[in-house]
Amino acid sequence: MTLSLEHSVDTKKALPTKKKSKRSPKARQEERAFWIFILPWLIGLICFTGGPIVASLFLSFTDYNIVSSPVWVGLGNYINLFTDFLVMKSLAATAYYALLAVPFTIILGLLLAILLNQKVKGQAFFRTAFYAPSIIAGVSVAFLWSWLLNPDFGVVNSLLKQVFGIDGPNWFNSTHWVIPSMALMQLTAIGGTMVIFLASLQQLPKELYEAASLDGARGWAKFIHITVPLISPVILFNTIIAIISSFQVFTQAYVITQGGPDWHSYFYVYYLFDTAFSQYRMGYASALAWVLFIIIFALTMLSLWISRRLVYYEYDNK
Template sequence: MHLDHSVETQRTVRTKKKVKRSPKAKRQERAFWLFISPWVIGFICFTGGPIIASLFLSFTSYDIVSSPIWVGLGNYIHLFSDFLVLKSLSATAFYALLAVPFTIILGLLLAILLNQKVKGQAFFRTAFYAPSIISGVSVAFLWSWLLNPDFGVVNSLLKQLFGIDGPNWFNSTNWVIPSMALMQLTAVGGTMVIFLASLQQLPKELYESAALDGAKGWAKFIHITVPLISPVILFNTIIAIIGSFQIFTQAYVITQGGPDWHSYFYVYYLFDTAFSQYRMGYASALAWVLFIIIFVLTMLSLFVSRRLVYYEYENK
């Protein structure tokens, strides 16, 4: 008993010694908070503050000019009877169903191609990534010219190569959403780079072992590549879902929500409500509903992927 008490006393003394910090550690901590303080202050003032203000305004009727009037859940109740909410959500969901798989599949294919040892590899990587850093407004104008039904390059090529008349793209109710999804061709660079980085970390020994067992290219891709990069696929999918539900610039620049409300996306409706109609309270409610939708979709993606995603640390 005496020995056990002595051991416990020694442990307590060592723990206290560990907790006690040196003057140097204290100076380093102060320096840390000093250097990080601009970010903390900026986050509180320009991000945290507006978030809290938006939550408060979502329970009010506010038009910027007059003081906010408390309406409780009135804005949220009105959402269920608002035709434009359903219309904009359906347009956004349709776009997401097209854009997310297109972005993931195209990004992965480009990453696989650019992971090969070919001449001019660095040039091609830069060329495919560069368009993704261009301003969204510039890209929207570019695509509006490319897909113009009268003098656009795409319709001209379709006519000359295949002898068919191209669709009316952004002016057609059937083609406006697919046209928006097609614009992801110039935005897939970020997804491609993340896939490329993950592919470069894969162990070559697994591929060599599979080759000895007679596995070919497709079998290696399905049974080795896809499982090993499945966490990256999940990450890129979630990012693509979030981005697709925030689509705004393309519709604002090219179609202004048309034709016949078919590209009137949810964020476009939110913007229109806030800065054209000055219904800031209702717009704040729309913003929080969008946050809830994205949060639920993210959690659902994580839940569904539990049995589909391979994590190396779980198998050690």
Template sequence: MRRAAKKKRNPELAREERAFWLFISPWALGFLLFTGGPIIASLFLSFTDYNVIDAPNIIGLKNFVDLFHDKLFYKSISVTFYYAVLSVPFTIISSLLLAVLLNNKIKGQALFRTLYYTPSIISGVAVSFLWMWLLNPDFGVVNSLLSQWFGIKGPGWFTKPNTVIPSMVLMQLTSIGGTMVIFLASLQTLPSDLYEAASIDGASRVKKFFRITVPLISPVILFNAIIGIISSFQVFTQAYVITKGGPDWNSYFYVLYLFNTAFAQFRMGYASAQAWILFIIIFALTLLSLWVSRRLIYYEYDSKR
């Protein structure tokens, strides 16, 4: 018997498939050329001694071994962890409280939302120069107000080892707009009948917030926390523009260390190893966050709850 002829493809489906590949091709090519390709290249270069001028020389795991014996590696990691521990909770709490305030129906609500979101789209370099002026210990606006209104001598902010990281965390106030918008969108989807029932039972606003709002938006809190962790480990602009890693290496973030290794010392192989260690750290922290949050996050579709 002759084999049954294959079923002819629907011409309309074939045309849609061709259109799909045509429209996705710019993204696919861009990903391969500017993201996927460099990722594979950096993995290869991490096992080499490469200075851009000479051909890569394969040295195995030497870059990784040297990295774990590098004092600057541990210093930059500790600085970055310290920043993340302060920055992530500060960003989550401030943006959530701001979203709760902007979720109230008041006159000029749209204007206030726009005003609070706008600073988050400003260039990081411009924001850094703005905060350099605001927190300047000699003629900055903040220290001037502290002196005139409260008679307090302002701190050194970016010039003192014990205040440089908290000062950079404070800079997050101009970039919480994106996180605030995500929280605001989640707040607007919450069912009003739960709040009405709680009001009938005599629950206060604080109790409603912690017993209804926080559990219902806990997946959004987790999402913003993970994004915050990733962002905090990629801090570069503030330190590069304001402190150059000082004072006394107390703002020498890991990405600044990586940048100096690659583009100041031209040790591309060593910098590639640093980049992969950073990827492993961020990946591990993301998995840890998901594991820790398993019993803390409320999902509406979870039948076990």
């Protein structure tokens, strides 16, 4: 009680002094400039991101086909999700893809970054060459892969036949191989992951490695006991980003397989897209989108929780 009285007295005392404090014209001018420059972005955020997010939450509780007004259905759309055969199919396809693509992206991205961190001749060229494919548009990459993995004329199957004497699989046309094929496509998309790993590797203090060498540690031991712990926050970051993008996978299935064969590449976002822009069931599509958001959010939280004991933050020990 005493404290709060004192506090209120203090506030009252402070107010007049606050009123009196005048900012300089330059400070006000800077503030005005700040608002003018940030205004387009703020308008964009409110109108084109925030607005649709709020609208989609509202629409997820309605039946809405664009042409007629939305009709309130309460939790109807969310309840229907649980009995929808295609929700289960698409979630299973997406989860399977994530299960293959996330470790593949992380492991390969890290290995590539380690290789590109070596001081060899043509280092800049290799870095550019390995990063370049990741800036090519997704549709072009999808077409490229559909050719590479063509069962009859593709380079991959020809090599398998000529070098190893084995008949390659049907890749995108096989229910067993379609998801591994799409995970394999990550080979041309790991540039971003690789660059982040590379940047973190370049920050590692050399003295730790020198000290470890003096203690007799060799390459593998140094990697496991120095490199991995030091870049563990980056591994976590890349893992979370990979999980998010895996659950949003769409382009390759849309371009190459149209969700087939037998729904095996009918990813969750593909179903969401069809529901919204082929069936025009915007309410149900919004519910699908919110469920995807919850799944991704939950997986991110789970990753952070699991990582508590696995990730080493240098600043904790300072």
